[in-house]
Amino acid sequence: MVAATDMHGIEKREGWSSRSAFILAAIGAAVGLGNIWRFPTLAGESGGGAFVLFYIGCVFLLGLPLVLSEIFIGKAGQTDAVGSIRHVAAHSRASKSWGLFGGLGALAAFLILSFYSVVAGWVLYYVGVFAADFGGALLAGEPFRGALAGEDHGAIQQRLGDMFANVPLLLGMHAAFMGLTFYIIARGVGSGIEKAATILMPMFFALLVGIVIYGAFVGDFGEAVAFLFTPDWSKLTPGVMNSALGQALFSLSLGVAGLITYGSYIGGSDRLGPTAGIIAVADTSVALLAGLMIFPIVLSVGLDPAAGPTLVFQTLPFAFQEMPAGSLIGLLFFLLILVAAVTSSISLLEVPTAWGIGEMKWSRMKSATIFGLGSFVIGIFCLLGYNVWADVRPLGFWDIFAETDILDTVDGFTGKIMLPLGAFFTAIFVGWKADRRLVAETTGLSRFWLGVWRFLIAWLCPIAVAIILVTGLFPSILGQG
Template sequence: MAGAAVPTGEGWSSRTAFILAAVGAAVGLGNIWRFPTLAGESGGGAFVLFYIICILLIGLPMLLSEILIGRHGGSDAYHSVVKVAEDSGRSRNWGIFGGIGTLNAFLILTFYSVVAGWVLYYVGVMAGDFLGALFSGNPLAGALAAESPDTIPSRMTDLFADIPMLLGMHTLFMGITIWIVARGVTDGIEKAAKYMMPTFFVLLVLITIYGAFTGEFAKAVAFLFTPDFSKLTPAVMNDALGQALFSLSVASAALITYGSYVSKETKLAPTAGMIAFADTGVAILAGLMIFPIVFAVGLDVAAGPTLVFQSLPIAFHTMTGARWSDCCFSSSSFLRR
C-alpha cells in the first residue's frame, strides 16, 4: 500500500547511530578502492578538486533530499517517493524513481560483492600468515613475509585465474551480508556500524600515518592536490560527478530507506553535512594512504581497479607488529557495504 509505514516498527536508537549507519552506507569500497582508482586514472589534482565541488553542489543536496523523502514517506524507497508525490499533489507515478533506485542498488551489489570477495581473499591470506608466524615463533613479522614486494602484485592475477576461489569468496561475502541485514536495523545494521565504523576510521588513519613516514608522501600530496586543468576533460568531470554520487550512495534507495527509520526530532541538515564530510574525508585519506605506497614501490598510478589490491599488501608486507590491523582493516572495509 502506498505510503505504508515501515513494517518492523524499528528505528535508529539515536542520532549518532543513524550517522554511523548512514556513513557506513556511504563510506566503503567506493572510497578505499574506487576513488584512488579514478584519481590515478584521471591525473590526480584536477579530478579531486572537481570531485569535491560535485560533493558540495550536487551530492550534499541530493543526500539531504533522499533522507528527507525517506523520513516523510516512512517506508521503502518506492512507497516513500509515492507518498511525498501524493502529499505534494503530484502523480504517484513519481514512485518509479524509487523503484529505479532499488534496481540501482541491486546492480551495484552485483559487482560490489565480487570486489568484496577479493577483499575476503586477502583477509584469508593475512590471517593465514598471522597463524603461520605465530606458530613459528615470529609473531611480529610483516604480512606476506615470505614474498617480495615485486611478486606480491601478481597475487591478483593468480586470484583472477582461480574461479572456485572467486566464487567461494563471493558466496561467503553474500552470506555475511544477508546475516547482518536479516538481524534487522537495531541488532544488525546499527550494531555492525557502531563497532566497525570507529575501528575502520582508526585503522585508516594509522595506515595513512604509516605511509606518510615510509612512502613518498610529499609526492602523493602533490599528485592529489596540485590540479593540472589540462587533464580536466569532459570524461574526467563525468567520472568525478559519478564518483561523488556513487560514493554518497545517492540514487540507490539506501538513504531513502535509512531515512524512513529516522525520528522526527533529528535535525537532518547538520546530519547530512556530517555524512558528506566523513565520506569525502575518507576518500581523501584513502588517496593519502594508497599513493605514497604506489610512488614508493614504483607502481603505475593508472593501474585501474587492481591498484589498491597491489599497494596495500605491499604496505602490510613491511609493517612489523601490525598483523592484527591487516585483518581488521580488510574486514571492516567490506562489511560496511
C-alpha cells in the first residue's frame, strides 16, 4: 500500500475515521496477554478477592488519570510520541527535553514487542494443536468430546516442554506472528490498525462472553465468583498491593507511549474524559471476565487456580480434556488469546513506527520494516534463551543463550524499570508542567473533574508509580528478595 502524499511528496498524516474507531483501537491496545494470562495468574497466586478489589481501585485512581494524560498529549501534539510531548512542552514553556520520555516509551514498546511476539507464537502453536484436535473430533463424529482425547495429564504437560525444545517451530511461530503484525502496521492507520480493530475487537468480545457463559453452565461459577470477589484482607500484603499496582499499569499499556501515539490520530473536538473512562472500564471488564472465564473451568475439575504462569498452557488444556465440548472450547479459547495478542502487538509496533515517520521522516513502509525486523531479531535471542534444547544444540556458541533467560530479562527490565519510568514522567509532566488552559481545552473536562484529575495525576500517581519502581528494583523491601 502506498500512503497518500502532498504536493511536496511528504506523507499526509492519517487519522481515525470516528471516535468509535479510536475507542476500539485503544481498547485493543490495552487488552492483551496482560488481561487474559497475567491477570488471572496474579489473581490466583495472590489469593483472589483482596487482590482483585485493590486492583480495581488502582485502575480508576491511577490508571484512568494516566490514560487520559497520554491521550491528551497525543491529541494536543498531533504527531509521534516524542514530537507530541515536545509540542506540549513548547506550548507550556517547558524544556523540550521532556520529549526524551516519549523516546523511552518508544524504546520500551520496541523491546516488549520482541518477546511479546515470542509468547504470542506459543499461543499460535496451541491454536494449531486444538484446531487439529477439533478436526479429529469432527472426523470421529464426536464434535462435543473433551480435548486431547487419549492423552494423560503428563503428556499434556509435556507438550509445553516439547514446544520449547523445537526451535524451528518456535522460530516459525514467532515469524508468522510478527509478519501479521508488520502487515497490519504497513497498511497504515485507516486500512491497517483501524480495520483490524473493527474486525478483531467484536470477535474478541463475542468469544470472551461466549466462553464465560459456557463456564457458567458447565464449570463451578459460584466458587469462581467467591474466589474473585470475596476478599481475605489478610492476604493483601505489601507484595500483593505492589503486584496490583503494577498490573494496573501493565494491563492498560501505560508507559509505552501507545495511547500518546493513538491519541495523536484523533481529530475534531471530542471530549477525552468519557473516552478515557470507556477504555479503562472496558480493559478492567475484560480482565474480570477473563477470571470468570478461566476459574470456573479450573475449579470445576479440582485444579489449582494458583498454578502460576503454567495456568494457560498446562492447567487449562488438562481442564478442557475433562469438559464437555472441551475440544471446541479449547480452540476458541486460544483463538481469543491470539486476537488479544494481535491487537496489542500492532500498538507496540506502531509506536516506534510513528517515531520513525515523525522524527526521521521515513516512509511508513521503511519505518515499519526497520522496527519490525529489529524487534524480530531481538525476539530470536529471547526465544533461544527460553528453550530447553540442550541435547540438540549444534554449536557451543548457543550455550550462551540456553543458559541466559533473555526473555525474562527483557521482560523484567521493561516491566520493572521502563514502564514505571514512562508512567512517572507522564504524571509529572502533565501534572506539573503542562499548560492548564491547553489541558482544559484539549480534554474538555469540567472545572470539577479537571481539578480531581489534576490532583490524582500530580500527587497520587507519581507517588504510587515511584513505589512500583523502587520495589521493582529492590524487591527485598517487600521481603521478596
